[in-house]
Amino acid sequence: MTAHLFRAGRLVDGTGSRPVLDAAVLVESGRVVAAGRASEVSVLPGARDAQQWDCRGQTLIPGLIDGHVHVTQTRAGDPGWDVASQVPSQHAALGLASVQVALAAGVTTLRDAGAAGGVTLELRRLLDTGLVAGARLLACGPLLTTTGGHADYLGVTADTAHELRLAIRRLAHRRPDAVKIVATGGSSDPHSNRHRAQYTVDELAAAVAEAERFGLHVVAHCNATEGIRNAVAAGVRIIAHANFLAAESGHIDADPDVAADLVARGAYVDLNLPAAMVPLADYDGDLDDRPDLPVDRWELLTRLGLARRAFFTSDEHGPRVREFPGLLAAAAKLWSLPAEDVVWRAGGLAASALELGPDYGTLTPGSVADLVVLDGDLVTDLSSLERPHLVFQGGRLAADRGRLVLPAP
Ligand SMILES: [Zn+2]
Structure with a gap:
């Protein structure tokens, strides 16, 4: 499965922690490998060869x-x-x-x-x-x-x-x-x-x-x-x-x-x-x-x-x-x-x-890569929640601007 590196203006990781500015999330084999400051995540092994997603000006949240x-x-x-x-x-x-x-x-x-x-x-x-x-x-x-x-x-x-x-x-x-x-x-x-x-x-x-x-x-x-x-x-x-x-x-x-x-x-x-x-x-x-x-x-x-x-x-x-x-x-x-x-x-x-366990609901190392890229800055504009640009499910692109991307047969 493809690796993905997301660079985003904001990361709100679902744990309740303060948003990370100038953030990155690295995903491999459907799981989050690292999530945090872009300066730390984008230098990790695997980041350079991953598919690059430039989401600056956007916000990353868990699905x-x-x-x-x-x-x-x-x-x-x-x-x-x-x-x-x-x-x-x-x-x-x-x-x-x-x-x-x-x-x-x-x-x-x-x-x-x-x-x-x-x-x-x-x-x-x-x-x-x-x-x-x-x-x-x-x-x-x-x-x-x-x-x-x-x-x-x-x-x-x-x-x-x-x-x-x-x-x-x-x-x-x-x-x-x-x-x-x-x-x-x-x-x-x-x-x-x-x-x-x-x-x-x-x-x-x-x-x-x-x-x-x-x-x-x-x-x-x-x-x-x-x-x-x-x-x-x-x-x-x-x-x-x-x-x-x-x-x-x-x-x-x-x-x-x-x-x-x-x-x-x-x-x-x-x-x-x-x-x-x-x-x-x-x-x-x-x-x-x-x-x-x-x-x-x-x-x-x-x-x-x-x-x-x-x-x-x-x-x-x-x-x-x-x-x-x-x-x-x-x-x-x-x-x-x-x-x-x-x-x-x-x-x-x-x-x-819901007893889903630690694999869901957050963007933290090891979690299943259910991830949404929102247009805008969620920190200053809560209505960004209503503007999903990309939706990933288990590390696979599942929707793009509200249109489903169907699974390969
Ligand atoms: Zn009910």
Whole structure:
């Protein structure tokens, strides 16, 4: 495989470190050999004979990781929204289209957090062969929820600890990358009551233990504080959404003990940006009776000590997964986050949370060469995230100005 030497005006490496100015990255056999100052990297053995990429005036970042998507679905109201009439072949086609537009946008890894029939598990295997282009896909397959519970159209129902164990055993032989459990109701299914838990601590603990037996972690959808409390106590690794809704509508229950428990257990917050960027009062009704609460979700998470555990995701559906870089830019502007922080939350931190290991999410020696060249200076212009010029995946050029470069047969 060809070696590549990238010279760039800026390197934001995904570890959260300060950007490197006048940087270079050397890639050989699909892996990063060195990344840092151009004066040090470009004199290394192999650098001179590598293919040279002059990216001065541009910014190098690791391929972005969106750890919460639904590639085989469209969202209510979007064109094609009619889950009931869709069949697995339609889900598969939509999923493939989605991983391709994501890759062209610089999102080189996606994790699907719930798909009807678990079509994503077969799609992932197809992508792993390298026969077709697309973002690397990790998949939970069908999610687990209660009878009549939130998002039952994306998974299978399990109502007791025993049924959760059974469902995970059935799922495990299809080799999911994690187990998704819907631990509270959700906003898109108002009848499910997003203010309350769907499972007890004991039920969730049984699921966590069963998943762990197969080497899988659990990610739990949690809008209500009651569900966050149960999930954290049960040993769930990733708390998705983390809205801290009180049992009573129109109230927030920002329980500091739950937040402290989450941090102490090393769990993570999967913060889906479209919902998180909405002011709390707009998201959950009138909060005028709680002037002590911040109006902003990020400020709330920061006060609770959870900001450092929060990786950023889109929770987008279908081809809208391509909007992730724009969401990152918008969140960074809204919350005044520097470039290195927002890239870390969709880079090294996301890879840690998803148990991808140290090979993904950063541009550091030994990591898989998923790399994006952005037009412009990301440090001073966050909207550069929306201008990917070149996308490399495992050291191979995968997209050029938004057009996929198809793998050789
Ligand atoms: Zn979701």
